[in-house]
Amino acid sequence: MKFMKALLKNESQSEINHARNRQFITPDVNIYETKDGYVLEAEMSGVNKDGLSVTLEGHEITIIGTRTVEAEPGEALFRERQNADYRRVFELDPAIDTERISARMNQGVLFLTLPKSEAVKPRVIKVDE
Amino acid sequence: MNIVRWQRPGLANWPDFGRLSDLRDEIDRLFESPFTELTRTSRLLSGWTPALDVYEDKDNFTVKAELPGMKKEDIEVTLHDGTLSISGERKSESKHEDAEVYRAERFFGRFQRTVTLPTRVAADKVKASYTDGVLTITLPKTEDAKPKYIDVSVN
Numbered sequence: 001m002k003f004m005k006a007l008l009k010n011e012s013q014s015e016i017n018h019a020r021n022r023q024f025i026t027p028d029v030n031i032y033e034t035k036d037g038y039v040l041e042a043e044m045s046g047v048n049k050d051g052l053s054v055t056l057e058g059h060e061i062t063i064i065g066t067r068t069v070e071a072e073p074g075e076a077l078f079r080e081r082q083n084a085d086y087r088r089v090f091e092l093d094p095a096i097d098t099e100r101i102s103a104r105m106n107q108g109v110l111f112l113t114l115p116k117s118e119a120v121k122p123r124v125i126k127v128d129e
Numbered sequence: 130m131n132i133v134r135w136q137r138p139g140l141a142n143w144p145d146f147g148r149l150s151d152l153r154d155e156i157d158r159l160f161e162s163p164f165t166e167l168t169r170t171s172r173l174l175s176g177w178t179p180a181l182d183v184y185e186d187k188d189n190f191t192v193k194a195e196l197p198g199m200k201k202e203d204i205e206v207t208l209h210d211g212t213l214s215i216s217g218e219r220k221s222e223s224k225h226e227d228a229e230v231y232r233a234e235r236f237f238g239r240f241q242r243t244v245t246l247p248t249r250v251a252a253d254k255v256k257a258s259y260t261d262g263v264l265t266i267t268l269p270k271t272e273d274a275k276p277k278y279i280d281v282s283v284n
Contacts, residue, residue, distance in 0.1 A: 028234035045262035074186030108197035108262020
């Protein structure tokens with residue numbers, strides 16, 4: 001589909017569309033749920049906290065990781081690493097308290113903590129007589 | 130993409146094809162990536178093979194490897210007979226014993242990669258650093274491995 005669109009593009013627009021159709025890597029993630037909320041871990045090597053953007057729109061969370069620009073130390077003999085930035089979108093459980101989402105980066109891994117709002121947490125109800 | 134409930138497979142390294150969506154992801158990868166990329170990243174064919182670049186300038190070789198989420202002390206770098214070896218073990222940072230797993234795409238466990246260097250390097254001057262999940266190793270060439278230019282006077 002992306003390829004078809006690219007063919008229909010006219011030349012004067014190509015630069016704008018290039019930005020719009022920017023190639024991203026989908027980072028590998030782990031997602032866990034506990035009784036307090038969710039933990040999301042995303043692998044984005046080459047990204048530090050300055051290159052990280054987490055945006056929330058309704059119940060959709062978008063993670064974008066922009067790599068730190070590295071100087072090429074000479075001529076490449078062998079290359080496997082991709083230079084593209086990272087992007088991935090998730091739909092959130094409505095139970096998540098979006099006001100209290102927190103993020104931290106550690107050695108190219110994003111740790112996102114998504115707490116559930118107090119109202120939806122399981123509660124023990126005491127039985128009176 | 131929705132958050133989909135995921136079941137832990139019996140074996141840690143077994144391809145996680147328990148769900149149809151995982152199989153679909155894998156088929157998508159097949160069409161999206163060039164073949165070499167696929168063999169390197171596919172969960173079908175390997176556990177974890179970190180992506181690696183090798184650069185050369187007139188004084189050094191530089192090797193860069195993507196190792197997100199490691200501890201510095203869990204990375205081993207050795208040089209033996211002109212072969213550089215990077216190995217280690219990635220451990221999960223947090224314990225999730227009572228948690229339900231929705232997605233498990235990250236690999237935890239051992240990995241190893243080796244690179245044979247084209248010329249001799251000064252083993253005692255090799256330096257390595259680890260930032261933002263990227264390991265950078267600088268290997269200075271030995272004096273006799275550097276290119277030499279000899280002026281020849283022509284009469």
